[in-house]
Amino acid sequence: MSDLTVQPMTGAGGAEISGVDLAKPLGEKTFAAIRKAFDDYLVLVFRDQTLSPDAFESLVQKFAPLQPHPFVKPVDGHPCMIMIERKADEAQEVKIVGEDWHADAPWLENPVAGSSLYCLEAPPYGGDTNFCNLMIAYDSLSEGVKKTIEPLILVSRAASGADYLKSQQGNKSMSYDLSTDIHKECEHPLVQIHPRTGRKVLAVTGPYGYKFKGWTEKESKPLMDMLLAHATRSEHTFRVRWKKGSLGVWDNRCTLHQAIKDYPGFARRMLRLQFKGVRPMGHAMPETMVAAPL
Numbered sequence: 396m397s398d399l400t401v402q403p404m405t406g407a408g409g410a411e412i413s414g415v416d417l418a419k420p421l422g423e424k425t426f427a428a429i430r431k432a433f434d435d436y437l438v439l440v441f442r443d444q445t446l447s448p449d450a451f452e453s454l455v456q457k458f459a460p461l462q463p464h465p466f467v468k469p470v471d472g473h474p475c476m477i478m479i480e481r482k483a484d485e486a487q488e489v490k491i492v493g494e495d496w497h498a499d500a501p502w503l504e505n506p507v508a509g510s511s512l513y514c515l516e517a518p519p520y521g522g523d524t525n526f527c528n529l530m531i532a533y534d535s536l537s538e539g540v541k542k543t544i545e546p547l548i549l550v551s552r553a554a555s556g557a558d559y560l561k562s563q564q565g566n567k568s569m570s571y572d573l574s575t576d577i578h579k580e581c582e583h584p585l586v587q588i589h590p591r592t593g594r595k596v597l598a599v600t601g602p603y604g605y606k607f608k609g610w611t612e613k614e615s616k617p618l619m620d621m622l623l624a625h626a627t628r629s630e631h632t633f634r635v636r637w638k639k640g641s642l643g644v645w646d647n648r649c650t651l652h653q654a655i656k657d658y659p660g661f662a663r664r665m666l667r668l669q670f671k672g673v674r675p676m677g678h679a680m681p682e683t684m685v686a687a688p689l
């Protein structure tokens with residue numbers, strides 16, 4: 396515990412944690428310090444870790460029980476783990492997983508609380524993941540916009556994301572199963588209260604949230620586009636650089652992320668897990684204010 400250090404990455408979030416070997420069982424105090432850093436910095440990066448798939452699962456399960464990915468075929472023997480892979484000879488025009496700004500599975504009644512990547516192979520340069528902080532994005536809106544969006548309910552469905560996944564079907568390395576009910580809609584407050592910190596979150600979701608409740612898609616799009624552009628302004632974002640053995644874990648309730656496709660001719664392989672969350676709460680849906688624990 397005494398060796399653990401937390402080095403903040405940027406004013407928008409992210410921290411590198413050193414002095415901890417994640418392959419060894421973590422004491423309660425050590426994990427409490429990691430959890431506190433997670434609440435404070437939203438994205439944590441641990442370097443030079445040597446982890447088996449089982450050890451990767453044991454670590455991530457400390458945050459919350461694991462949740463299987465709805466579309467991507469899992470790694471053999473690990474039903475909640477997927478491999479995100481791009482081969483060196485993949486055509487540059489083929490989309491990569493997560494290329495557009497997005498939250499993970501926001502169409503679920505209880506969206507995932509967080510996700511984690513463990514890097515098995517990184518390109519010599521490029522292949523970063525970009526993150527944005529949706530709490531400072533909310534804070535930096537004008538009072539007028541805050542008041543306008545507070546009562547809005549965002550309607551999400553996996554289908555818009557599935558169109559995007561289908562566009563990756565040329566990808567040689569990934570295997571998808573889109574047979575789940577991808578058209579099922581889910582409603583969540585646009586302005587959410589983070590269940591651990593109580594801070595307000597501008598809960599835009601990228602491609603999945605496609606309209607506001609009671610509005611048409613056409614009516615919703617301009618405001619949706621403005622809010623996404625605001626959320627992803629440079630001063631709200633930060634990038635994680637990956638190396639073999641890096642492990643990153645992020646809070647999916649208050650960040651969006653985007654994989655950057657800038658490493659043609661090089662391979663990238665990451666193991667990925669995600670963990671369960673609770674129903675998002677917000678004043679726009681008063682029933683959620685009592686349903687979800689603070």
Ligand code: SIN
Pocket residue numbers: 479492493494510523524652653654655665667
């Ligand atoms: C993801 O969207 O989960 C993947 C991000 C990445 O590969 O950088």
